[in-house]
Amino acid sequence: MKIALMDSGIGLLAAAHAVRELRPDADLVLSSAPDTMPWGPRTPQDLTQLALAVARAAAERRPDALIVACNTASVHALPTLRAELEPLLPVIGTVPAIKPAAASGGPVAIWATPATTGSPYQRALIRDFASHIRVTEVPCPGLADAVEHADEAAIDRAVAEAAALTPPDVRTVVLGCTHYELVAERIRTALRRPGRPAPDLLGSAGAVAAQALRRIGQPATGPATDRAGRPAPRLTVLLGGVEAELPATALTYAEGRLLTAVGQPR
Numbered sequence: 001m002k003i004a005l006m007d008s009g010i011g012l013l014a015a016a017h018a019v020r021e022l023r024p025d026a027d028l029v030l031s032s033a034p035d036t037m038p039w040g041p042r043t044p045q046d047l048t049q050l051a052l053a054v055a056r057a058a059a060e061r062r063p064d065a066l067i068v069a070c071n072t073a074s075v076h077a078l079p080t081l082r083a084e085l086e087p088l089l090p091v092i093g094t095v096p097a098i099k100p101a102a103a104s105g106g107p108v109a110i111w112a113t114p115a116t117t118g119s120p121y122q123r124a125l126i127r128d129f130a131s132h133i134r135v136t137e138v139p140c141p142g143l144a145d146a147v148e149h150a151d152e153a154a155i156d157r158a159v160a161e162a163a164a165l166t167p168p169d170v171r172t173v174v175l176g177c178t179h180y181e182l183v184a185e186r187i188r189t190a191l192r193r194p195g196r197p198a199p200d201l202l203g204s205a206g207a208v209a210a211q212a213l214r215r216i217g218q219p220a221t222g223p224a225t226d227r228a229g230r231p232a233p234r235l236t237v238l239l240g241g242v243e244a245e246l247p248a249t250a251l252t253y254a255e256g257r258l259l260t261a262v263g264q265p266r
Helices: 010-022 044-059 071-085 098-102 120-129 143-148 152-164 178-191 205-215 248-252 254-262
Strands: 002-007 027-032 065-068 108-112 135-139 172-175 200-202 234-239 242-244
Touching: 002 010, 002 044, 010 027, 010 065, 010 143, 010 178, 010 205, 010 248, 010 254, 027 044, 044 065, 044 071, 044 234, 065 071, 065 205, 098 108, 098 120, 098 172, 108 120, 120 135, 143 152, 143 178, 152 178, 172 178, 178 200, 248 254
Parallel strands: 002 027, 002 065, 027 234, 108 135, 108 172, 172 200
Antiparallel strands: 234 242
16 A cells, blocks of 8 residues: 655655554655745645646655645645546545534634635635634744744744734644644643643644545554564655655654654665
8 A cells, every 4th residue: 555645845744654653554655845835825826736746746656545735735726636636546635623623612723824824715614613612713924934944943933923822711723734733742832821721732644644544445553563574664755756865854853753764765
């Protein structure tokens, strides 16, 4: 089994790690184009063309499914990607975890890129699943870029600014950008308030990984226990369509280190 994941940059690491947790035997193809980041400020047409190029590079490796591990690309490019690649290649988009967050009873905050915050797409999800609770949309300018470049100071600044915009009584925070899941613990620390429990953080990585397996009719087997005699799963990294090593910045995050520790690069 081979699962491909695409993103503008290393935001796909969280979903890739989630796939590896559910199916340790799966070969992974990670396709991105970090030289074209950020995608958020681009026009929908430009972004769609970039996403198509990244998706086509992944599709050439003949995966069983393609995860669009990027909220912005899912908002703007998912219909075009599906029109070109399906039904031969199932395409799974990333949806902010607004529905399960609303089930907590609220109040809820949604951290997202400025391009996604207030977008008709996000507002529709709020209307459909969270109209009965108080929802605060929190733009996080610069946070995805800071995570992409592993810029510690910039991450701290962006997280602190977003935390300051988050109401102190919020019970659940939706991480509406896949990059944010890589710094979830730092976000949790910034959101702690004296005398209040830290809010729950909800990302999309686990849900999108499980949905990819469902789309191709494969069960989740759980973490590997005994891999004696089994070939190591393959890890293929494509940067701008060209095979490469995982970027050094990816290895500053636990998800990137775990992928390279288990996968056999080629």
